Amino acid sequence: VIIMAPASLILLGATVILQVDLLPDKKFLLLPPVNFTIKAINLAQVLLRWEPNTDQEQRNVQLGYHVKINAPQEEDYETRNTESRRITILHKGFSASVQTVPWNDRSLQPSSWVSAELRAPPGSPGTSIVNLTCTTNTKANNYTHLRPYQVSLHCTWLVGKDAPEDTQYFLYYRYGSWTEECQEYSKDTLQRNIACWFPRTFINSKGRDLLAVYVNGSSEEAVIKPFDELFALHAIDRVNPPAKVTAEIEGTCLSIQWEKPVSAFPVHCFDYEVKIYNTRKGYFQTEKMTTNTFISVIDGISEYSIQVRAAVSSVCRAVGPSSEWSQPIYVGNDEQKPWTKWFLIAVMATICFILLTFSLICRICHLWTKVFPPVPAPKSNIKEFFVTINYEKTGSSETETEVISYAEEAGSETLEDSVF
Numbered sequence: 059v060i061i062m063a064p065a066s067l068i069l070l071g072a073t074v075i076l077q078v079d080l081l082p083d084k085k086f087l088l089l090p091p092v093n094f095t096i097k098a099i100n101l102a103q104v105l106l107r108w109e110p111n112t113d114q115e116q117r118n119v120q121l122g123y124h125v126k127i128n129a130p131q132e133e134d135y136e137t138r139n140t141e142s143r144r145i146t147i148l149h150k151g152f153s154a155s156v157q158t159v160p161w162n163d164r165s166l167q168p169s170s171w172v173s174a175e176l177r178a179p180p181g182s183p184g185t186s187i188v189n190l191t192c193t194t195n196t197k198a199n200n201y202t203h204l205r206p207y208q209v210s211l212h213c214t215w216l217v218g219k220d221a222p223e224d225t226q227y228f229l230y231y232r233y234g235s236w237t238e239e240c241q242e243y244s245k246d247t248l249q250r251n252i253a254c255w256f257p258r259t260f261i262n263s264k265g266r267d268l269l270a271v272y273v274n275g276s277s278e279e280a281v282i283k284p285f286d287e288l289f290a291l292h293a294i295d296r297v298n299p300p301a302k303v304t305a306e307i308e309g310t311c312l313s314i315q316w317e318k319p320v321s322a323f324p325v326h327c328f329d330y331e332v333k334i335y336n337t338r339k340g341y342f343q344t345e346k347m348t349t350n351t352f353i354s355v356i357d358g359i360s361e362y363s364i365q366v367r368a369a370v371s372s373v374c375r376a377v378g379p380s381s382e383w384s385q386p387i388y389v390g391n392d393e394q395k396p397w398t399k400w401f402l403i404a405v406m407a408t409i410c411f412i413l414l415t416f417s418l419i420c421r422i423c424h425l426w427t428k429v430f431p432p433v434p435a436p437k438s439n440i441k442e443f444f445v446t447i448n449y450e451k452t453g454s455s456e457t458e459t460e461v462i463s464y465a466e467e468a469g470s471e472t473l474e475d476s477v478f
Contacts, residue, residue: 088158088169089114091123091140096176098148101232102270102286104176107141108156111169122161124168128153145268147286149186151178181283184220187227187273190287191215195296196263196321207322209263211256213271217246222279229254232270236260263295263322266375292370292378297321299384300330300350300366307389312362314352319368319381325350327374333383335363338391361390 089111099105106125114121125142127133130150138161146152153176158169192213199208213229227250229240238260244253261269269289275282298319305314314332318325332352334343338360345352348371356362364387369380 086115086117086119086166088121088160088166090158090169090172091156092172094156094172094174096152096154096174098152098176099143100270101230101237101272102145102147102268102288103232104144104146104148104152105141106144106154106156106174108172109140111158114158119163119166120161122159124157124159126155126171128155128173145270145288147288148176149179149283149285152176179284180281182220182280183283185218185222185225185275185277185280186283186285187215187218187275188285189214189216190271190273190285192269192271192289193294193296194259194261194263194269194291196298198320207263207320208258209261211259211261211269212254213240214244214253215273217250217252218283220280221250221275221282222277223248223250224279225250225275225277225282227251227273227275227282230272231256231259232272233259233261234265234267261291263291264375265291267291269294290376292376295370295378297368297370297378297381299381300368303364303366303384303387305362305364305387305389307356307358310355310358312354312356312389314354314364314366316350316366316384318350321370323370323374327371328368329371331367331369331380333365333367335365335386337361337363337388356390359391361388363388 091108092111094106094108097105097107108123110121120138122136122138123140124136125134127144127146129152130147136159153173155171155173157171160166160168190213192211195210195212196207197210199205211231213231215227217225217227229243229251231238231240236259238256240254240256242255242257243251244255246252269291270286271289272284272286274284298321300316300319303314303316305312307313312334316330318328321328326348328348330347330350332345332347334345334354335341336343336357343354345354365383365385367381367383370378
């Protein structure tokens with residue numbers, strides 16, 4: 059017992075020391091990073107950089123950093139790096155905070171925050187542009203096989219409400235590492251730039267990077283405040299309509315075919331919508347599909363107007379707006395209209411010829427007088443009465459009296475005969 063007592067005491071002491079080591083060290087504190095800076099390194103791009111605190115006690119603890127974006131839009135994330143690049147608008151300024159956090163031991167408390175700020179660029183209120191809108195469009199590039207497609211960019215905006223009349227705006231875009239200044243502007247009545255056109259850009263229509271557009275200005279009367287905005291390509295890409303739309307009818311079967319739009323995306327990346335309009339009955343039929351062929355049963359007696367539009371499928375990128383409808387093509391019964399017109403003309407000419415021939419035959423053979431004999435005109439006694447008077451005025455008065463009496467008597471006799 060006496061021999062085992064010291065051994066028990068030694069074991070108990072070791073256990074206590076081990077338990078103490080396992081407890082969180084209340085005296086071990088994480089210190090915040092130092093030399094935290096924010097720097098604009100490109101259009102709509104900033105670099106956040108900091109350094110570990112040199113006074114930090116070294117322990118077997120992996121350290122990381124919690125970054126919180128305060129403005130222009132709140133965001134937070136964690137990283138083990140001591141710098142971070144962010145894509146963001148800058149005309150409203152930019153501010154962020156960072157703290158040291160334990161990466162693999164959550165029992166330790168994070169450090170306090172340190173903050174930095176990038177102030178908004180100077181400029182008079184109301185002088186920056188408003189309502190900036192941009193669209194991209196893809197065309198075939200026949201000049202090189204390395205880039206078979208080229209992307210154009212078109213942007214428009216309105217002049218700031220308080221911008222002086224001598225204000226002039228200038229637009230730049232950045233995609234990835236490429237930055238370009240606009241060379242082709244459209245102007246308002248005061249010769250101020252209000253739109254920009256890039257016929258060729260370094261934009262990749264299949265890319266997922268954000269497009270940054272920056273517009274500043276100059277004036278002798280005021281400091282023009284700059285403006286920038288970020289665009290997702292899928293949201294501003296103006297997809298081309300399907301190409302070479304054709305349709306044919308066999309009996310009551312309507313078959314429609316088309317080719318994929320001019321685009322860097324392959325065939326399987328498109329969804330389609332077909333619109334069929336029955337011009338005779340006046341109703342629409344729309345169908346959605348993923349192939350470039352559509353077959354439908356029709357009545358066979360109507361004319362049909364057919365249009366197709368396309369959209370990039372969510373399989374290949376985020377869903378964006380559909381293309382414009384293709385130019386309408388017409389198939390169906392009304393294609394026979396020229397033959398129908400000639401047939402009607404022939405029928406009308408035949409009818410007119412028959413009527414004319416019948417009229418000539420009737421005139422030659424006096425059929426009209428036999429079928430429709432003339433009605434004799436009624437005898438006018440009054441007319442004879444006045445004629446007799448005028449004739450006898452050249453003779454004696456007696457003769458005139460007698461003739462009048464005779465005419466009257468004759469008239470009486472005629473009247474009597476007619477009554478009975």
